[in-house]
Amino acid sequence: MKKKIYLFIWMLSIVWISGCANDTNNVDKEKVTLSISAASSLTVAIDEIKAMYEERNNIKLEINYASSGTLVNQMKQGAPVDVFVSASKEWMNQATEEGLIDKSSVVPLLYNRLVFGTNEKNEQISFEDMVTTEKAQIAIGDPESVPVGAYAKEVLQNKNLWDTWQSKLVYAKNARQVAVYVESGNVDAGFLFQSDAIAFKTINVIEVIPESLHSPIVYPAGITTQTANEEGASQFLRFLQSETAQSIFKTYGFEVR
Structure with a gap:
C-alpha cells in the first residue's frame, strides 16, 4: 500500500515539475x-x-x-x-x-535625394512649365514639420520662387502624402523624395534636384x-x-x- 502511495506522490511531482517547466518556456518564448x-x-x-x-x-x-x-x-x-x-x-x-x-x-x-515629379500621364510637363503656368498646383510637405517640404522650400527660395509660388502650393502632412497627391493626379506635380518616387510606380521624375539647392538629406x-x-x-x-x-x-x- 505504501509503495502505491509513494508512486502516486512521485507521479504528481513529475506532473508539477513539468508544468513549471512549460510555464518557464512560455515566458521565454514571449x-x-x-x-x-x-x-x-x-x-x-x-x-x-x-x-x-x-x-x-x-x-x-x-x-x-x-x-x-x-x-x-x-x-x-x-x-x-x-x-x-x-x-x-x-x-x-x-x-x-x-x-x-x-x-x-x-x-x-x-x-536621399529630392526630385520634382508628376503623374506619368503628365510626362511632357517640365519644371519650366510649372514656373510659367499660373494655375498649376504643386504638392510639398508642410515645411514646419515635414522635412521633404523644408527641403523644397529651400529650393524655391534659392530659385527666387517661394513668394511667387504661394498660390500654387498644396501642403501635405508627410512625405508619403505628397507622393499620394502626385500619383493620384490631384496636383500637377510635387517635390518628393527619390525613394517615394520609386515606391509609387506611376510617378514620373521630371528632375532630380541639384543638392547644391538644399541642405543634405x-x-x-x-x-x-x-x-x-x-x-x-x-x-x-x-x-x-x-x-x-x-x-x-x-x-x-x-x-x-
Missing part, C-alpha cells in the same frame, strides 16, 4: 516588443525589414510612421518609443536637445532615453546598419555613403 518611430518616407523599406527581423528574432516591432516633426512632438507628449529614425538632422537635433534621444547613439543611417537614427529595452533597441539599430538592411534601403532609392 515576444519582446520594440516601438519604432520612423519618417513616413521609410514605410516600404522598413516594412520589409520588419518582416525579416521579426522572423529572425523573438521580437515584435511596432512601427509608427509620420513626418519627423510629428514624431518628435509625439515623443514630447510621452509616446513610448525605443528607436527614432528621422528624415532630417534638424529634427533629430531637436530631439536630442530636448533630452528625448541619447545623443551618443545617433548615427547617420541613410541619405540625411536620415539619422538613434535610441530614446526612455527605452526600457536598451539592448533590444541597440540590436535593432545595428541591424539597420547591416549590409542586409542597407541593401533593402538601396532597393527603394535610399543612398548609403
Whole structure:
C-alpha cells in the first residue's frame, strides 16, 4: 500500500515539475516588443525589414510612421518609443536637445535625394512649365514639420520662387502624402523624395534636384532615453546598419555613403 502511495506522490511531482517547466518556456518564448518611430518616407523599406527581423528574432516591432516633426512632438507628449529614425538632422537635433534621444547613439543611417515629379500621364510637363503656368498646383510637405517640404522650400527660395509660388502650393502632412497627391493626379506635380518616387510606380521624375539647392538629406537614427529595452533597441539599430538592411534601403532609392 505504501509503495502505491509513494508512486502516486512521485507521479504528481513529475506532473508539477513539468508544468513549471512549460510555464518557464512560455515566458521565454514571449515576444519582446520594440516601438519604432520612423519618417513616413521609410514605410516600404522598413516594412520589409520588419518582416525579416521579426522572423529572425523573438521580437515584435511596432512601427509608427509620420513626418519627423510629428514624431518628435509625439515623443514630447510621452509616446513610448525605443528607436527614432528621422528624415532630417534638424529634427533629430531637436530631439536630442530636448533630452528625448541619447545623443551618443545617433548615427547617420541613410541619405536621399529630392526630385520634382508628376503623374506619368503628365510626362511632357517640365519644371519650366510649372514656373510659367499660373494655375498649376504643386504638392510639398508642410515645411514646419515635414522635412521633404523644408527641403523644397529651400529650393524655391534659392530659385527666387517661394513668394511667387504661394498660390500654387498644396501642403501635405508627410512625405508619403505628397507622393499620394502626385500619383493620384490631384496636383500637377510635387517635390518628393527619390525613394517615394520609386515606391509609387506611376510617378514620373521630371528632375532630380541639384543638392547644391538644399541642405543634405540625411536620415539619422538613434535610441530614446526612455527605452526600457536598451539592448533590444541597440540590436535593432545595428541591424539597420547591416549590409542586409542597407541593401533593402538601396532597393527603394535610399543612398548609403
